[in-house]
Amino acid sequence: MDREIPEHLLKTKNGEPVTMLEAISEALFEEMTRDDSVFLLGEDIGVYGGAFKVTRDFLTHFGENRVIDTPIAEGGFTGAAAGAAHMGLRPVVEIQFMDFISPAYDVITNYIATSNYRGAGPMPLVIRGPVGGGNRGGPFHSQNVEMAFFHTPGLKIVYPSTAKDAKGLLKASIRDENPVIFEEHKGLYRAPALREVLPDDDYVIPLGKARTVREGTDLTIVTYGAMVHKSVEAAETLESEDGVSVEIIDLRTLLPLDEDAIVESVKKTNKLLVVHEDTRTGGIAGEIAIRVSEKAFEWLDGPILRVTAIDAPVPYSGSLEDYFLPQTGDVVNAARYLAAY
Amino acid sequence: MSDSAFGLGRTELHDLYRALCVTRAAEERLELLQKQGHVTGGVYRCLGQEAGAVGAAFALRRRTDGTGDMLCHTIRAAGALFLFGGELIDYFRQYMAKGTGPTRGREANVHWFDFDKGFVGPVSPLGTMIEIMAGMTLSFRLRGEERIGMVFYGDGASSTGAWHEGLNFAAVQRCPMILMVENNQWAFSTPTSKNTRVSSFTEKGPGYGIGAESVDGTDVLAVFDAVRRAANLVRSGEGTRMVELKYFRRRGHAQHDPQDYVDPAEIRKWEKKDPLDLYRARLLEKEWASEAELVAIEQDAFDSCRVAAEEAIGEPYPDGPDAVTDVYTDVSTPHPWTRADSPDPTLA
Known part of the structure; x- marks a missing residue:
């Protein structure tokens, strides 16, 4: 890919501080650049760049085969992501608000989480999206969803609190061979206090370590x-x-x-x-x-x-x-x- | 009944008959094993439906190196599984929950995988598999591979949200896949009329912008022809299609189901449309096979099932502690501390 990297994704390279949201964008962008098998699925992630603009300019950079706008059907596209993962791709699914993950509960718990145990091999799949309250979002744009999945063996659940952790943990999640639910607190996305200058190397933060x-x-x-x-x-x-x-x-x-x-x-x-x-x-x-x-x-x-x-x-x-x-x-x-x- | 051999040679016509016979012999062997107490769980017969799975799978590219087409079978489409290289001995191991089976006793019956041979075992909520196959075939399109996928499911699964979401996604993304509706007129004890208002599942195709056609699921050559045409369209870039197999489930949902909700006259009527009998008569009538050849195929199917089953019977069940392995690829699951020689919760 010879296209120029969009300016807003170069902050770490330029030594500038980033928000947690920008750190997440950088992680996705760098992983997609590093590994052609990484691709994105989700609602309004293409032209619009995602409800929170996490994937702004990704469509023009990576093309529509790697940034796929989906029908509004979380179960359908999460299941499709699982099928693609079987075939060696590494999908990253965006749930527009994690409150909407519930239609995918069936495929996540019955299919995705059990895949390796049932003998189908690794399931490198990340399901990420915004969670959390404090934004006056009401009952359907504010939930934390971790405990709906915590009881399901076979899943990993990641929930970062800083920009540095968000980037390193998301990279680790994308490289993991197991399905990962990745929760991003929307109140932290653009919190000024969380802006920090990140290491400009390809760092990862291992999952499972506090x-x-x-x-x-x-x-x-x-x-x-x-x-x-x-x-x-x-x-x-x-x-x-x-x-x-x-x-x-x-x-x-x-x-x-x-x-x-x-x-x-x-x-x-x-x-x-x-x-x-x-x-x-x-x-x-x-x-x-x-x-x-x-x-x-x-x-x-x-x-x-x-x-x-x-x-x-x-x-x-x-x-x-x-x-x-x-x-x-x-x-x-x-x-x-x-x-x- | 199809008069044409649809370009198939004598060997292929015999292979079709062999696959039908193996399917039936395997299930009859299972019933025997169940009476002997060897089977864990239910035995779900596809009696009367064998031609649907066999004819459809025969129309696909079957390879063993991970470059062929991809199948998602169901419990009533075991013939497709066998054609894709699923081994009889693994089939019996799975039904007997043996540790030597492909899922090492974690999963039941036809629920197993071999991505090199090109099959993905279903999970019990079958609508999910439309979503999974949509993603598998999406990967074919994204990579520019000339592979297609085929997913079987019952008429009941057509009512699920997963079916709708998976099909809608596949249609929009032009995923190269064929949905195979096994319309055997029963979802357990619920007739199709209580699952859908449409008289044929092909009526659902236009609602998703995809082509659909219905075929007599008792006629193995008609199924082969319909699916081969569908496969050509799908492979040439048309995207998703649907084929409805029309037939009748002549046994209960599983052996525990006496099927007393079905009019016996209806079952007798469908017995006259037995797919093996029909195809056998056609092979003889058209002189595509001799009686002696057919008997040899039947005997071979019977013998392979007997030999595979007998071998599987002697094999061990999994060790209980194997239950903790492979939950993750890289995180270990602890054994219960109460099973240790010196139980101590701080070692949990």
């Missing part, structure tokens, strides 16, 4: 996605106002879960708070709590607590949504309770 965001000694917060940033705010408040030292673990990959990182931190701080933006019942906090109970019960000096969204559909009005979502103050209150326990 990151210690902040070291601490009094309690551990295990979290991911947008809640990493609220947890960091809370930790700074706790340190300055209470003298409490908080360690923060960003899971980065939810499935497989980096249990070792969680257990190691709990053994150090002896207290655990799990923070997730997803709703409460059946959230990942439950799974983390049982694993710590299995592996580090003797090290615990307090109850395992959680801060989450409330068990309700995501409401539209700002006052309702703010009440629905976990806020920094919730994290501070829960951490204070736990620190004093």
Whole structure:
């Protein structure tokens, strides 16, 4: 491909900072350039460049055989992506809003996730898209979908919190031989605070490895996605106002879960708070709590607590949504309770 | 009944008969194995439908090096699986859930894969396979390969959302694939009239902008001819097409189903249209085969099934702990800690 690279995809090459959205675009662009078998499927990703413009100018650069606008039918094009993966291609599916992944639930759980186990071999397929609340999107443009898939063996689930991680994790996901659901928090897409200068080499961040965001000694917060940033705010408040030292673990990959990182931190701080933006019942906090109970019960000096969204559909009005979502103050209150326990 | 041999030579005409006989002999052998307690799960007969799968698969390019056409069969299209190189012994291993089978006991009956030979096993929700085959054949078009795909499914699967989404995608993308509707008039106990308002599934084709035709699914040569024509169109760039096989499921959904919801007179009527009997009579009448040749083919089909089944019977079941392998290509799944010699949850 001799076409010039669009200017907005050259920021890292030029040493300029990028947003998380731009980091994701760069990852896709670089992987498509590196490997001809990588191609994109999704709604409005071609001429329009995607609802959030993640694939802006990709169509003119790569052509319509590699950037395929699909009918509005997530099950159909996700299933088609799986068929193409069988034949040696590496499809990356964009779900316009991850709330709309549910029509593809059948093919993802019954077909895609079981493929390697059933003897059909690797299934290199990434299903990516925007998730998360805080944008007044209402019930159908705000959900987190990880736990609908967390219970399905054979899938990997990735949920980055920074621009650097998003790029490295997405590259790793595209190169993975297993199906990956890749969640991108839309509130982080263009967040100015997340802009950073990325390494200009072809780096990848391995799946299944958590990151210690902040070291601490009094309690551990295990979290991911947008809640990493609220947890960091809370930790700074706790340190300055209470003298409490908080360690923060960003899971980065939810499935497989980096249990070792969680257990190691709990053994150090002896207290655990799990923070997730997803709703409460059946959230990942439950799974983390049982694993710590299995592996580090003797090290615990307090109850395992959680801060989450409330068990309700995501409401539209700002006052309702703010009440629905976990806020920094919730994290501070829960951490204070736990620190004093 | 077709009078023409459609350009097929004597050997090919005999191969068609052999495939029909193997299909029937394999299923009859399965019934025997089931009575002997060797089969895990159900036995789903395609009695009366053998010609549909055999005639259709015979019209495709069958290779063993991953460059031929691609088939997605169903449990009632085992004849297509055999023509694409699916081994009888693997068929019996799968039905018996043996560890030596191609899925090592993870999956049932005809649900297995061989991408070199060109077949992809179905999952039980069959509508899904329209989506999968759409993507497989999309890859052929994107790479400029002259390959096509064929996906079988029952009349019941035509009611699913996956069928619609997969077909619509394939039609729009001009995926080179043929949808083979096995209209055997029953989805388990539900008659076609309760699955669709149309009298022929070909009526659905125009709604997706694709060509469709219906063929007598008991006539192996008519099926071959219809599918060969469809395959030529699909291969030459027309995109997706549909062929409806019209016949009748002469047995219950599986052996557990007494089929008492079907008028026995209807079954007797279709017994007179048995695809093996019809084709055998035609081979003799047209002098495309001698009685002795046909008997030899029948005996060979019977013997191959008996030998394969007997070999499979003696083979081991998978080891229980193999259940944890291959969930991922690169992440291990732990064994239950309660099964360890010294159970300890911190080792979970």
